[in-house]
Amino acid sequence: MEEVIFYAFAALAIGSALLVVSLKNTARALFLFFIVLFAMAGLFLFALADFVAITQILIYVGGVLILMIFAFMLSNKELLADLQHTSAKFLSLPNAQSLVLAVGFLAVMVYGILEWQENTPYWITENIRQGSTIQPADNNINQLGIKFMTQYILPFEVVSIFLLMALIGAAHLSRKEENR
Amino acid sequence: MITLTHFLVVSVCIFCIGLYAVLAKRNAIMILVGIELMINSAVLNLVAFGRYDKVNYGGQVFALFAIVLAAASVAVGLAIILSVYRKYKTIDPNNITDLRD
Numbered sequence: 001m002e003e004v005i006f007y008a009f010a011a012l013a014i015g016s017a018l019l020v021v022s023l024k025n026t027a028r029a030l031f032l033f034f035i036v037l038f039a040m041a042g043l044f045l046f047a048l049a050d051f052v053a054i055t056q057i058l059i060y061v062g063g064v065l066i067l068m069i070f071a072f073m074l075s076n077k078e079l080l081a082d083l084q085h086t087s088a089k090f091l092s093l094p095n096a097q098s099l100v101l102a103v104g105f106l107a108v109m110v111y112g113i114l115e116w117q118e119n120t121p122y123w124i125t126e127n128i129r130q131g132s133t134i135q136p137a138d139n140n141i142n143q144l145g146i147k148f149m150t151q152y153i154l155p156f157e158v159v160s161i162f163l164l165m166a167l168i169g170a171a172h173l174s175r176k177e178e179n180r
Numbered sequence: 181m182i183t184l185t186h187f188l189v190v191s192v193c194i195f196c197i198g199l200y201a202v203l204a205k206r207n208a209i210m211i212l213v214g215i216e217l218m219i220n221s222a223v224l225n226l227v228a229f230g231r232y233d234k235v236n237y238g239g240q241v242f243a244l245f246a247i248v249l250a251a252a253s254v255a256v257g258l259a260i261i262l263s264v265y266r267k268y269k270t271i272d273p274n275n276i277t278d279l280r281d
Binding site: 002003006010013014017018020021026029030033036037040043044046047048049051052055056059060063064067068070071072074075094095097098099101102103105106109110113114117120123124127128132133134138140143144147148151152155159162163166167169170171173174 | 182185186187189190193195196197199203204205207209214216220223227228230231233237239240241244245247249252253254255258259260263265271
């Protein structure tokens, strides 16, 4: 049962990601990107990372995607025309060189993964032997909060400063330049 | 039982789709979508490995950091795309060839 749902989420993610890159209409592709992100959040759940899945939905679907749609609508003057006549071609033809490069990289990586899976890293086998892997009944959010405030306090603060910088930078870049 | 290999294969598929989008698309927003797909596959890898590390929770913690950094990069990238559009009236990266005006 678990495997069936995992494969369903994986097929949903890969299939809609393929559609995202092959649709001609950018608005449709952006809305399909929603589905990819939701399916990826579902896959995170199978790795027992519930908080990461919720954060993915909150930040990506609530923030990033809305920003992208805003930018698309502000930047594309042919948006309405693009939405109206899609009858000519639904899918765009794949670009041959890029396709070869991406498929070649996929082949190399899959070969590497299949070769790798016989010798699992030492720390993974050690943690499985000691039983210190994350179990479905664990309280992840509690533990994550404690880790953020104790062990990972320096990266946490650095990320918050970085986020402030990015916010100020984005506001500065997108302001109207009147006195020039 | 879902093994590590399942996660790795799914995430490498998503990564290659994102790579294709970055290489082939003629629209800066779709290139940004491709970068987001690649970051998301990296996050899936972090989370899948982090499942075997209960002492440090390193995978999940750094997956959260990666999501936050991706959101920040998207905000700055879209601001740059908008100001480029205001100047050039296009967001096709092939047409943007000048470094200064």
